[in-house]
Amino acid sequence: MANMAQAIRMALHYGEKNLGLEHVFGEDVGPPLGGVFTASQGIECAWNSPLDERGIVGAAIGLGLSGVRAVAEIQFCDYIYNTIDLLKLGGMMTWTSNGDWNCGVTIMTPVGAGIRGSIYHSHSFDAMMTHIPGWKIVMPSTPLDAYGLLLSCMKDPNPTMFLKPKALLRVEGEEQIPGEPPLTPEGKKELRERIDAPLGDRSKWKPKWPNLIDASIPFSQAKITRSGSHVTVVTYGRHVLISNQVADEVRRDHGIEVEVIDLRTLWPYDWATVSGSIRKTKRVIFVNEDTEVTNFGEHLYRRAIEEFFYELEARPRLLAGAFVPGIGLADPLEAASVPQASDISRAIVEITAERA
């Protein structure tokens, strides 16, 4: 019943004890705060850096190139934009040296709307990041996946980008992370007492970590979270949970069977699972909350059209964020900026009614 922030924390702890992780750093990442979302609380090798995103990403790449394992955090992805050329650099080290160098490093950053974060705490980064070759890019939707994907990131010899859906960081999981206390109210309380720092003076606090084990989730393995034969919904991050909910509702209310695919790894992504589902349902909707123009979903859409044009029974849909400079603060503005459950529901009903 760990939430995603706790799951990330446990993965980092597992990393520093078992995977050679030596540095976890970024703005407010070390004590006393342990990250603005507490994702690095209690981590022994966590430290605070200057408020300098280019320095953070540059340092992370340098550590990766030197073979020293590090996880660096950019506090919100809204602030990662001024590091684009460094991300490009990190992704090209192996290619440009024709295989001489590798850069095993992980950057993690919270992404997306859903917490009323306004213009500079609500951006998405998946569209921009998937434009940068050489990185492996993941976005979990559950604590268990966050744990497993972060372990894989920390083991990989390439640069990895771990996108944290910030609206899910406090959402508890329904699957047990191997080693965490039982998924009961008592177990939840025990975990909190073990690894959540107390309020106030934390200078003498030390976490009591559960006996965690390796539960890595390989890259490029999507997960089917709802099975169905009428329409495929391909999504990731917090829209997996929304899509699951919508799938349950339209099955109940309309008898429509939706197959929901959680991509989990955005790059290199699991096309075998996606294409297998499209072949079955012959209808597909891509859902994410990044802005709609040159959106990652547009790439998937294009590939679906190119490969299944003559098999599809309805035109595909892309539900994505409005192409506006930011996410407005007011509830109606945020709701109008990113896909809502009602948008997904409407699209599902429409696409299943359409006949080729």
Add this chain to the structure above:
Amino acid sequence: MAKSTAAKVKFTLPEAKLKLIFNHMVKSRVLEERLIRMYKQSDGYFWIGGPGEEAFAIPLGLQLKKGEGLDYDYLHLHYRAGGILTAMGAEPIGFIRQMKNVASDPFSGGRNFANHASIKKWNVLPITSTIETQYATAIGTGIAQTRKNCTGITIVNGGDAGTAEGEFASCLVWSSRPALPLPILMIAANNSFGISTPAATQHGEKNIADRAAPFGIKNRIINGNDVEESYYAVKEALDYVRTERKPYFLEVKVSRLYGHSSASGANFVAHEEDCLAKFEAQLIEAGVLSEKEAKETRENYTAEFLEMAKQVKVEPMPDPSTIYDNTYWQQKGKYF
């Protein structure tokens, strides 16, 4: 080579060392001239390099702790570092192959411009065309080298124009953090130009080195056209960083003898001081070197590199089917 007269200099370096430095300076200069000639003969698309920086580059390259891993020096270089690499022992044919972008280019397999080296076995990180990112990645190897008992240090160099970029400031801030000072030697080779723009029209600071002072970073400005001044300044800086495990900043005044790149013609700039001509004249005047030896050194390298260029000219270009190779570590072919 341009002729230069020199007042008699009393050298303090051993004669053998002076001759070694001269030899590397000639080798590096002749190699750059060969690369420029290749560009002009359409045996390459673009040239950029560091002729004019040899009096500093060679003494630096000769004093590095060369090897792979944290106990050796990490080099975050820019594209005018051919002299440093030559002094370290890099094979000239590698540079010629990269200029011709043939498959056997040891630095990038035909993927990158001239003088964009990458030598992992010597901790030489892939050189990029950006003029500043190396100051950010240097922070990382610097942090890695704060490990207990680690003896290697990090060296980062760039030009004067690159110091306007944010990463230069980042390196000053991060290397001097009270929480964890870093063993980094920062170098700015100041040739007074950013491509075609005079630095004096864009930079109000009197000296670049002055920017290190508020961070408590030990710093020094030197004449990079003077071999011995460079040699001893490099030694002092390296010794300091290696022993104190703290940053040091060197501003090195240098010439830019063939302009910014082939984009500006890559023609010899006669009005700037030529450190090689000056050093050669000084060595001859001091009796360390004869004119005959100097002439033969140049002629031998010229002939040697001409033969290399002829050999490389007929070497195969990269196979286009390899375009996806090494996008990821040890990955071959298209992966998606």
